[in-house]
Amino acid sequence: MSKNHTARGLEEINHEVIACRRCPRLVAWREQIATEKVKRYVDDTYWGKAVPGFGDSKQVKLLIMGLAPAAHGANRTGRMFTGDRSGDWLYRALFKAGFANQPESTQRDDGLSLSQTYISAVCRCAPPDNKPLPIEMIRCQDYLLAEWTLLRPPAGPLNVIIALGKIAFDATLKLDPPSGKKPAFGHGVLVTLPSGVLLIGSYHPSQQNTFTGRLTEPMFDAIFETAKTCIQAKM
Secondary structure (H helix, E strand, O other): OOHHHHHHHHHHHHHHHHHOOOOHHHHHHHHHHHHHOOHHHOOOOOOOOOOOOEEOOOOOOEEEEEOOOOOOOHHHHOOOOOOOHHHHHHHHHHHHOOOEOOOOOOOOOOOOOEOOEEEEEOOOOOOHHHOOOHHHHHHHHHHHHHHHHHHOOOOOOOOEEEEEOHHHHHHHHHHOOOOOOOOOOOOOOEEEOOOOOEEEEEOOOOHHHHHHOOOOHHHHHHHHHHHHHHHHHOO
């Protein structure tokens, strides 16, 4: 599969994502948040739609799998992990590992670009209390499957998936189920999927994890160094 074919395919998926209204609860919530806003962003124009994937669509060696957009992060800015504390951690780690050209991600036109990296999510709309319902994740699964079909070996260039949190880890296993006992999620867990792609589990860089010290910056950085080492070994 050519780089241009992959890029066109991902662009088509993203157009479908942006137009998606499959989940009435999520549509109502994302639009309510975009109208009500919060005081610190009262002058911002919120995105208020499903959030498309983001990254280097021509040569995706690393896929970051998140859970869902944050109400006042990606639901506001329209770009994955942009404009919130989780994104601060993610893009800083990507920058240090050489996958991003800058450590900050504040808005869609801030000059950020990723190298060999693409960011997706299990659920594309901001859910109430950051908790999508099982049926909502099932409805979103079509988009993940479409991305996986484009990126997975041998047709696609993907080498590594970093799953941020247990839900993202389990959703990734459904895309490419290993035989035998299902691997258990944990920070730093490594699973070689049947396709040959390396799945790496990581605690999500949520404030709940980073403020409590469950996830530290060196712990998070080590995940991306492992991904980098794997990608370099396959070049």
